[in-house]
Structure formats: C-alpha cells, structure tokens
Amino acid sequence: MVLDAERWLELRRFRALRDAGLSISEIARETGLHRRTVRKYLNAELGQTPQRAARPRRPLAVDAFAHVIDAWLRAELLLKGTVIHERLVEQYGFAGNYQRVKLYLQEARPRIAAELGIAPDQLAGLHRRFEVVPGAQAQVDWGDEGGILAHVGVAKVYSFHMVLSYSRDPFCCFTTSQDLAAFWGCHRRAFAHFGGVPGSIVYDRTKTVVRRHVAPGLAVPLHPEAVGFAGHYDFDIDVLAAYRPTGKGRVERQVTIVRDHVLAGRGFASIEQMDAAFLAWVPDRRSRTHRTHGEVIGVRAARDHAALRPIPNRPYVVTDRHLRHVGKDCLVAYAGNLYSVPARRVRHRQLVEIRASAATITIHATTPAAGEDTLLASHPRAVGRGARVVDETHWDGLPDGHTRAVTTGDTLPQPRLRDRPGGSPLQALLTRAAAAQVTVAARPLSVYDQIAGTSPFTPARTNHLKDVSK
Template structure:
C-alpha cells in the first residue's frame, strides 16, 4: 500500500487506473482500491496463524527440555539425531533447531533465581595489584619434531589491571605442576595478586555443586592460597566471560610466539616467550589506552610480597609394591628399596604412598606399617615424562639375588663322579661318539666336521686305508673282509 501511494500524483494529473497499474506493477483494481479518495488509511492485516498449526516437534518438547536441563550445551544436531533414532521423529532438523534456540533462552531465564536477562554480563575494572586470571592452553604435539610425543600445555596468568602476561609450558596439568607454575608466575611478576580467578578446574575445585551453593575448594589449593596470601575466586559454570583477559592472552601468545616456529624443548618455548615480553610491554593496549609496560609497573608495585619459603604442593596416590620391588605410576615403573633406612624389609603387596611433585616422585611407607606410626622414605626418582619407562636405582636392589650364583656340577649326590659322565665311558669310535650330558637323559652323537663336508659335496669320500708293508697275511685277509 505504501508503494502505491507514490503514484497518487499520477491520478491527480489525470492518469487512468490502467496506466497507474502498469507503472506500479499491480492490477488496476488494486490501484483503484488504495488510491481512491475513500481508500483505508491502514493496510489490511491477515490474522496471525501462530499457534494454530500444530508443530511436528510439539510431542517431543518435554524430552528436549529434559535433555537441555541436564546438559545445556547439547547441540541441536545431536538432539535431532536422537529423536529420529529413539523416538521416531519425522520432522526436519530446522524445526528442532528453531525450538532448541527458544528453549535455551527460556531455560537460562528459569535457571537464574533473579530472572536476569541471559547472555549479558557486567563489565568490571580493578585497581592495580587486585586481581590476576589463570587459564590453560592446549598446544597439542608441538614438540613432535623433537621426538617428544606427549602433549604440550601452556599455563597463562594475566594481571587484570595492566594485562601484563606470564606464560610457561609443561607436558602435564596435574596438581603439582599447576601450582609450580604459580610460583614461577609470582617470581616473574615480583609479587602475589590479592585475588586469582579460576574456572572450575579439578585442581582448584574438589567437586561441582548446584548454582547458588558454595564451591568446595581442593585442600591443596586452599593451603597454597593461604600460604601465599591470595583469595581464590571461582567462576560460575559456563561463564568464560568472567576471565576474558586471560582467554584473550591464550590466542595472542599462539599468534605472536608459537605460530610459524619450531621448537626442540620446553626451555626453548619458555625462552621464546621471555623474548617476546618486552615487545608486548612496549605496546599500547586498546582497552585501557596505555603502554602495557607503564601500567604493569604500577601493577607490580601494588602486588603482595612473595613468602620467603615456598609451599610445595604434592599429589598423593596409593600403590602396591610388586614382587619385583617396583611400583607403577602413570604407565611407568619405579624401583623401591628392598630394605628401608630403618632396617625393615619391604614386602610384596605392601601398600605405599606416592607423592608426586612437579619434577620428581617419592614413595613413602604408610604409618600403619610402622610400629612408631611414622612415614619412612622408600624411594625418590625423577619423574618420567614418557610412558612405559623403567626408572631403577641399583642401590634399591643391592640385597636381592641377581641370578648369577647358581652353579652346575656333574658329581652325584655323594660327591662321586657321575657314572654317566665322560670319565666313566669307554672311548667310542672316532666316526660317531655318543655322549650323555649331565642332567639330561639324551644321547648326543658327535661327528667330525669332514662328514658334513662330504654330505655337502665339498670333499670326496675316503678310500680304503692303505695296508702296512709288514702286515701279515691274516691281517690282510681280515682287512679285505672288513672292507
């Protein structure tokens, strides 16, 4: 209708309805209806059909809502696939996709106790030294060219006020390595921030809880934070925007430090980051508009002091000692002292405690196996980074038999020579000499090597033996007859 009103001056100039319809691209009756003096001021609207036509997905909305409530990240493609396979759904994927998009927004609002709008978050700013953010980056088989098949992980800590970064590279994400990276970060910054933000990683959170409930911290994480004087701030589930500063740093380091380069060791990776830090600090950050290095100086000055003595975090596991005086951990085997320092022997099947540090491994005897109720160190090894390795300290097995003391003899039980031994046999024919070996009831024929040469055609068969000149006639006859 609005398009037709542009042609109203043509009607006023005397144009016919047919001419106006030709210019407007419609029927002349339509032009007359909407350009006549008594035409309606608003176009007609058809009644909405929303909710009047049943949807193919309607019988399955309860199932879809239950799946999304259990796992909000469940993809619409997976939901459609399961509906077709398990519930006989015949509709198109697009119908499921549209409903899932609406259901996600509805469930997010219902899950929030205050009914806040979903997908939005409050932007925050902090003062110098107040906060740092921590995250992991998975760099894959970055050192595969150097013969290291294990994955490489990057540990990131970013000061929220200045965006000053710290990165180090490891081949493990276990508890001891995680907090050892913290100590390296504190030494890099020259202090400890007041608060550190984490997501719900298992090295910080003991278990997951429902929204709105207090998050139980890992005991080692709580003790580490208490020793260094910072507060642990755990983000809500599925809320990556709470630590966007460090999330962005992971991508920046990959682009500016790792991309297009090859490395032979973790030390080279750490050295590449150390060489890039002055470049980063000389750049103007696009958010706060200052040089990162200038702002980082204020950030470092406001950090808390690093304690004089560090706190070593270890991860404990229980293992049993094998009959070979070894324990298995992370796919590798480590030797155990057959006799502890207090003189007590180690038993096969005995349960021991394995304390894993960032670069070493210790095995301790449990207090229940000690009369004094004390732990005793049984072994200390450098931790193997390769699966299937055997780490052995020869001193641990000094008292164990090595299998080299077993002796053999041909004498009988009373010390007399073995009647079946070589000393009791008569000399045999030089052609074939049967021999009975001590300890075996097998007769072995010994032949001269010339017999094998004759069988192989390398030597001619021997002829008749020559007759001595002084031999008598009887001897000649016997020799001929023997031949």
C-alpha cells in the first residue's frame, strides 16, 4: 500500500511523538491511522516510501482454458459468465466452479477491451442494488412471445409480468393486445393472484402509464387512466428514468425465466392453455431457494402477501376510448377487426365512440337522439385480427337480395302464386308473367281494311306509285 504525500508528511510531523515515548497505538489514535501502518512507516527510513511486495498469483483451474475464454470475449465482449461456464463444462469438460470463471473475467474483460480499443466507461454498466420491505414494491414488464399461436390464427401473443420485489414471487398472464384496457386488466388479475396490492409499482415509460415523454430531469406526466387506477387501488406509480432497465431487473429476469421454464419446447392451442401452464409451474418456482436473498421464495412470499394492501370490493375497469366512422356496411373498424352497429340508428360516415375493455367492445353515439341511450352496440372482443363480429339484427331493414333471380332463357320463369290465373283482371294485365298466358285471336289484315273503309293494299298500286315518282 502506497500512502499519498499528505499522509506521509503527516506521519513525519508526528514522528516526534515517537521520540517522546508514545506508543504505536497512541500515535495511531492521534493520527487517525491504523497502528500497523504507523509501525511500518516509522520503522522505514525517512525519504523512502515502503512498497508492499506483490504476492505471486496461485495458478487456477481456469488458467488452462484462458485462451478459449479470451477468444470468446474477442467475439462477444459482454458474453455472460454463466454462459462461458456452461460452455466450458459441456465442450471442454471443465471441472471448476462458476466463481473461478467469474474471477478470471474480472481481469480478462478490461484487457480484451483494451485490445479491441473499447473505452472502459463502455463496460461500466454499474448500478446500486436495493432491497425493500415486504409488500412495499412490485415491478411490471411486457414480454413479446411472437407467433406462438399462429397455427390457430392468433398472429401475436404478449406476456404480462408482475413480480413482488421482496420475495420475487411471480405472476404472468398472456394477452393478444398491449392496449390500455388489456394492460390494467392484467393488473387486476395480478392483484387477485397475490391476494393484495403492493405499496408501489415500478414501470418503464410505456404509453399506457406516461402521457408523453419529457426531457431528463423533468416531472413525467402520467396518463389519466393510470392516475385513476392507482388512486382506486391505493398504490404509487414509480416511473424509471429513461434507459435504465436495471431499475426493474427483478421482472426483467422473470420474463426470461417464464419463457424458458413454461413456454420453451411446448405447444399450445389457446391463451387459456398458456395461462394454465404458468399457474401449474408456480408451486415449483415457489419451492426453490432464490440465489440473491438466499431464502425459499414461497416462505418469503408468505410475508410479502401478508403485508399487501387489501383489494377494493368494486373493481376499476379501464376502457380505451377511440373515435371511428361507420362504414356503408354498418361496420366499425377497431384494432384490425370489424363490429356491427344498428342500421336504423346510424348513417354512413357517422362518428361514433368505441370503448374497448379487455373483454368487450361497446359502441356509443357521440350525439344521441332525444330520449335515446348513447349505447349503440355491445360485442365480445375479438381475438387477433381480421375478424367480423356481427349481430344479424343490426341489418334489419336493409336489402338482403332475396328478390334477385337469373335464368338461361331456355324455360319461362314460373309465375308466383299471386300472379297465376284467378287473380284480379287488373293484376293479370299489369303482371308480365300473367299477361303472357292470355290467348290472343289472329285475324287477317283485310278485316281491319273493311273496318277502316280503305281499299286493300296491292302490289300494282305500289308499282304505279314508283313510276310517278320517277
């Protein structure tokens, strides 16, 4: 250990105390230094600063694989130590433990970074670890599970995660949407799963919580529905600073754990099957000892659940509201799906309001008629995209095409019952099918000449007229 110049001069200033007969401990108390330090430097010659001899480093089991680890780090500098240890065991038969690999990486990463020309501050990524008391905090995050249900027509599936920070007790459910109604609907399910409400919940700057983004250091404006939901369930909203995912590392890690232990290598046919698979895995997760706090998750979760706040008797249902136009087919588009409205109460291009919850879609008129309710239609929310949710009664009064008919012309169309002979004479004359069956008498043209008093038409007269014209 090398003392700086100020402490070295301070030690010389109190050297007279040693000459006066004071003990090493008394000088240490006077100077504020350790007595071993005082003894070492007082015994050294003035003008020289003693140096600690470097201890030779003991060879470690990981040294034989140093060239392999260095090659991996040159390809991926931030490769995790757990991954390196797993690969060494599987591919090279490494018999050492993970801590040996971790100690080697502490020395190897800065050295490889210097070789690659990477600044040390790019490797910092340090953060302060914190612990909380039971029931004080939970963390929330989304996971994108992609097309895991694409084979049944569901294009996209998302996983909602909430983790109690004290015990790491997890909750997860799966949805097909990340909108406002689905987000807060998953919160209600999480509260029911835990049996209470945590004191605060940590979020990213997601649009379902934050109304808009602001510059660093400024107060973040919250979404009105987020404020109302948090006030109803009596918890605080804790929004992380931008680009600080380590602030909710507990739930970030939980997303990967659920994906590896619940979803990997399995096939599902519905969202309900995915939710059931997670609930079946929860007892196994709670029976394990967490490597950070060193306790069984289920034992620690019991204390966490007991400290949660009670759930209100009346739920707070969040609806996502949007304005849409009515189409010519009396359908309204929302989130890639079509929903019907009554034809007798709307018109083409009329503006209506859609209120979307996690389970239902209600359509309301923005300017209702006198004495009428604003509600136009209510439908169950469609899963996925491209669906048409139609109530057939909404199309009452619209042409349905039942009067259209075609024929090849080979046969006459059969008359309808009301047009057959036996009906009224006027109806028979006005109806084409009945008039076609009336018998018409055939008379020679000479009969009409006699009635009119004209001479019959002859070819000779025609030739005479032709000559006159010439």
